[in-house]
Amino acid sequence: xxxxxxxxxxxxxxxxxxxxxxxxxxxxxxxxxxxxxxxxxxxxxxxxxxxxxxxxxxxxxxxxxxxxxxxxxxxxxxxxxxxxxxxxxxxxxxxxxxxxxxxxxxxxxxxxxxxxxxxxxxxxxxxxxxxxxxxxxxxxxxxxxxxxxxxxxxxxxxxxxxxxxxxxxxxxxxxxxxxxxxxxxxxxxxxxxxxxxxxxxxxxxxxxxxxxxxxxxxxxxxxxxxxxxxxxxxxxxxxxxxxxxxxxxxxxxxxxxxxxxxxxxxxxxxxx
Numbered sequence: 277x278x279x280x281x282x283x284x285x286x287x288x289x290x291x292x293x294x295x296x297x298x299x300x301x302x303x304x305x306x307x308x309x310x311x312x313x314x315x316x317x318x319x320x321x322x323x324x325x326x327x328x329x330x331x332x333x334x335x336x337x338x339x340x341x342x343x344x345x346x347x348x349x350x351x352x353x354x355x356x357x358x359x360x361x362x363x364x365x366x367x368x369x370x371x372x373x374x375x376x377x378x379x380x381x382x383x384x385x386x387x388x389x390x391x392x393x394x395x396x397x398x399x400x401x402x403x404x405x406x407x408x409x410x411x412x413x414x415x416x417x418x419x420x421x422x423x424x425x426x427x428x429x430x431x432x433x434x435x436x437x438x439x440x441x442x443x444x445x446x447x448x449x450x451x452x453x454x455x456x457x458x459x460x461x462x463x464x465x466x467x468x469x470x471x472x473x474x475x476x477x478x479x480x481x482x483x484x485x486x487x488x489x490x491x492x493x494x495x496x497x498x499x500x501x502x503x504x505x506x507x508x509x510x511x512x513x514x515x516x517x518x519x520x521x522x523x524x525x526x527x528x529x530x531x532x533x534x535x536x537x538x539x540x541x542x543x544x545x546x547x548x
Contacts, residue, residue, distance in 0.1 A: 280296065280297070280299075280487055281488045281489070281490065282295070282481070282514075283297065283525060284492065284493075285492055285525050285526050286493045287493050291308070292307070292474065293306070294474060301534075302531060302535070308473040314338060314366050314370035314375065315366060315376075315469075315470070316376075317385075318470065319454055319466075320339065320344075320363075320364055320467055321462075321465050322339075322344065322364050322463060322464050323337045323361055323464045324336055324337075324356060324357060324358050324360045324362060325343050325358070332347065332349065333346060333347050333348060334348065334351075335375075336364060336464075337464045338376070339463070339464035340466070341376075342373075342374065342375035344376045346362075346377075346378050346379070346380075351379075352394075354380045363380065363458050364379060365378060365381070381395075382454075383427075384447050384454075385429070385470075386443040386479075387429075387479055388429055389432070389440060391448070394425075395424060395425020397425040397426075397427070398413060398416045398420055399413075399428065400413050400416070401432075404433050408433050412432055412435075413428070415428075415437045416428050416440070419444055421444075421448070424448075426444070431480075450468070454467055474499065475499070475503060478504075479507070486514040488515045489515070489516045489517070490517045490525065490529075491516075491517075491519065492518070492524070493518075494518060
């Protein structure tokens with residue numbers, strides 16, 4: 277263990293903040309605002325509003341917010357013409373004054389695998405050690421269903437084949453739901469949302485490096501426990517605690533002060 281902790285400030289209904297503290301020092305900060313739309317990972321049944329040949333791109337109506345931007349090279353062979361319905365996924369979240377960027381190449385991340393509908397590849401994260409790479413690649417080739425690509429994530433290092441199969445089954449069920457919604461719903465509309473910020477970080481964070489998770493919401497506390505039960509870590513499970521009291525979690529643990537210092541125009545370095 278390396279004294280790595282995750283602090284989740286989710287009690288504010290308009291904003292979620294996640295801080296990762298390592299060795300007592302603020303290492304990373306993540307912010308998600310509830311009024312944001314067209315977030316990365318979301319899947320939409322979109323309608324092509326216009327095609328701009330000179331830009332080699334198209335603008336798509338997602339049903340909310342500004343039109344999304346699709347490079348035709350990201351259409352992966354799909355026909356793109358005005359008023360056509362397309363299933364697309366957000367690859368770059370919409371920002372003030374700009375719509376989201378989307379692709380027709382859908383990918384569904386799980387705890388250990390990424391499922392790519394319509395793909396055929398079998399890949400392994402480059403961060404996986406060499407001695408594990410071929411073992412995991414062999415597992416992926418053995419379980420990959422026809423019509424899908426599979427990418428093995430870094431978190432799968434040391435995981436057995438049956439665990440990968442469970443993750444794959446869960447992703448296939450999600451894709452079945454997405455496909456059904458896409459058939460039944462009229463464009464433009466939102467079809468699928470990825471996990472919230474806390475869930476995404478827990479899914480993507482290597483649990484072996486986390487000692488403790490502290491949240492300030494009872495609902496999120498239960499969600500974290502449920503997540504850990506559903507996706508048990510390979511090694512020891514991190515301790516999960518609920519922050520109570522009148523002092524906000526970031527203020528109580530000194531994170532707010534660290535953020536203020538980091539945002540100052542002059543930052544004093546530890547080396548002087």
